[in-house]
Amino acid sequence: MTQGLIVHHKPDLVVGEAAIGGKNASAFLIKLFGCVEAVCWNRGVKFEAAHSGTVRKHFVGKALTTRDFPHLKSDKAKKAAIKDVVIRRCMAMGWDVDNDPDAADAAATWDWACATFCRSYQAKPVGGLF
Incomplete structure (x- = not known):
């Protein structure tokens, strides 16, 4: 989905909400965040975490x-x-x-x-x- 959105919209920057929760943080959300960051890196788009x-x-x-x-x-x-x-x-x-x-x-x-x-x-x- 991230790759499709990047290809379609051609952003200069993607911002993702950083995972919170410490030891109780959702492992699924942390992995999803990492996947989005990796796709951005792969497509040459700057990625920033928003706390x-x-x-x-x-x-x-x-x-x-x-x-x-x-x-x-x-x-x-x-x-x-x-x-x-x-x-x-x-x-x-x-x-x-x-x-x-x-x-x-x-x-x-x-x-x-x-x-x-x-x-x-x-x-x-x-x-x-x-």
Whole structure:
């Protein structure tokens, strides 16, 4: 799939969300990440790993963790509260993510990658500033 997407879209850069979880990280996801990285290398396309904390710090101003939501259990903070902040930021930027945390994370990662690797990138202005 990665090779087909690269051939069709001809990107200069592919960014993948780095696996998290320490010793509990999904071996399947780690291997999938490695396969995508290898295909990029094989096709001569630059590959970068995006760490969720780095992306969130860029996108919402802070690398949110479960400690930022002490009133919630760890699992609830990870699955709802943190992702809800990212969804709200996407919506504030005018990006329709349909309350989907995966779509919001992808949009945040895209924004981080553009801001980090594209010199002329500027996010869509919001709030009638321009």
